[in-house]
Amino acid sequence: MNQLRRERDSLYKDIHSMVLSTAQLMCKNLKDEDVEDFIEKLEKDEILVKYCKQEESWKSAFQYIDSQNVPVEDECMVYEAIQKQPKNPPEHCHFYTQFREKMDGILHPEDTDLLETQCTINLIDPISKSRMKDPVKNVICNHTYDRYSIAEIMKRKSATGIRCPYQGCNNRELFKLQDLVPDEITKQALLSAEADSD
Numbered sequence: 001m002n003q004l005r006r007e008r009d010s011l012y013k014d015i016h017s018m019v020l021s022t023a024q025l026m027c028k029n030l031k032d033e034d035v036e037d038f039i040e041k042l043e044k045d046e047i048l049v050k051y052c053k054q055e056e057s058w059k060s061a062f063q064y065i066d067s068q069n070v071p072v073e074d075e076c077m078v079y080e081a082i083q084k085q086p087k088n089p090p091e092h093c094h095f096y097t098q099f100r101e102k103m104d105g106i107l108h109p110e111d112t113d114l115l116e117t118q119c120t121i122n123l124i125d126p127i128s129k130s131r132m133k134d135p136v137k138n139v140i141c142n143h144t145y146d147r148y149s150i151a152e153i154m155k156r157k158s159a160t161g162i163r164c165p166y167q168g169c170n171n172r173e174l175f176k177l178q179d180l181v182p183d184e185i186t187k188q189a190l191l192s193a194e195a196d197s198d
């Protein structure tokens with residue numbers, strides 16, 4: 001019995017996050033200028049309000065069932081009875097606040113941390129000044145270059161190692177090929193920048 005209720009509660013949480021991530025995913029696939037309309041439609045067409053009413057019903061039903069220890073065979077009756085009761089305004093619903101917060105984050109991404117990180121990722125190779133294809137990171141100073149460009153410079157001085165060619169780098173230490181590792185974060189940023197421009 002308790003196991004069943006735990007499963008019910010976790011299923012209920014899953015539904016929540018699925019609704020939120022579906023809305024986010026749909027926004028992601030829209031053009032920027034259409035996102036606002038889409039969110040307004042979700043709210044105006046009362047999809048959000050309907051969902052919140054449903055949510056309030058579930059919540060009250062769960063509370064009643066759990067506090068009164070309603071037998072499983074009577075649970076459906078409780079759901080039906082509670083569906084008919086008047087509901088709190090949707091603004092009081094926890095999901096309503098959550099949904100608004102997520103959508104605000106999409107409409108005003110400059111306020112979110114995620115985009116700040118994305119903005120600081122440099123996609124331009126400091127050596128060739130063109131967009132990197134295969135970014136590698138210097139583990140000594142953390143500067144990133146395109147593998148091809150840095151290999152070209154190294155070819156000439158491979159025995160002694162070279163200084164970081166990044167302009168303004170304070171690192172005086174010479175480095176060799178083995179000090180370079182693939183820069184996975186920049187690689188991901190390049191891939192998503194490519195996907196955006198398609």
Ligand SMILES: [Zn+2]
Nearest residue numbers: 141143164169
């Ligand atoms: Zn450097």
